[in-house]
Amino acid sequence: MVKEYFKSLSNTSTTSMESGIFDVDITSDDEYDLRQKVHVGEKVKEILSEAQNENRLICGWKDTIKYLNETENPEHSLFFILVPSNSDDKLSHMQEVMTRAYCLENDIYVIQIDNIEKFNSIIGTKSHHTCALIQRSSTIKIEHPDDEIDLDEFSELENDLIDYCEDNWSARVQPIIRLPEK
Incomplete structure (x- = not known):
């Protein structure tokens, strides 16, 4: 049944049905901007590098969960990036599911x-590390960590990834983004 669902997707091709990793077939017409989808892996790489350089990246499960547990302002976080756990590691999978639920909430x-x-x-x-939490861009002026922020003010790169995430928010199978090789 799942394999039939994957085969029915006209705008994607996969190298591995079971992995859920999708490439975009750029020859098909689609309502989404294909140029953005083709380059989403590059955009993820850029935002990770940018966040690392600006000290707004929290890496690893321990630090991510500690931050999310202690913060009074989860809206200061924008993206939770992760490498999905191995299905054999039940503890990691449970940790992943709970953190995803918190992020979605x-x-x-x-x-x-x-x-x-x-x-x-x-x-x-x-x-x-198998995960990272990206805080909002430094283009937003946060003078005190407890201050309210304008939730609609994002950098161009953040807007591109937000659009991508919004397009896939309710997808049955969340796509796994291929990071560029270099």
Whole structure:
């Protein structure tokens, strides 16, 4: 049944049906801007690098969960990026499901990525982090961490990823984004 669903998707092709990793077939007509979808992996890479350089990236499960547990303003977080856990690791899977639920409840966009090595290379760590939480852009003036912020003020890159996330918010199968090789 699931494989039939994947085959029925006219605007995607996969290299592995079971993985849920999607490439966009750029020859089909679609209501979405295909140029944005083709480059979404590059945009994720850019926002990860930008957030790392601006010290607004929280890496790893321990630090991410600690931050989310202690913050009074989850709306200061914008994206939760993760490499999906191995289905055999039940504890990691449970942690992932609970964190996703928290993010969805607090309007933090969840973006799944395909590769732990590429992810850790982008954020410049030798650790094997499988997730990161990206805080809002520094273009938003937050003078005090408890201040209210304008929730509609985003950088162009953030807007591009928000549009992508909104397009896929209610998808039955959340796409896994391929990060660029270099």
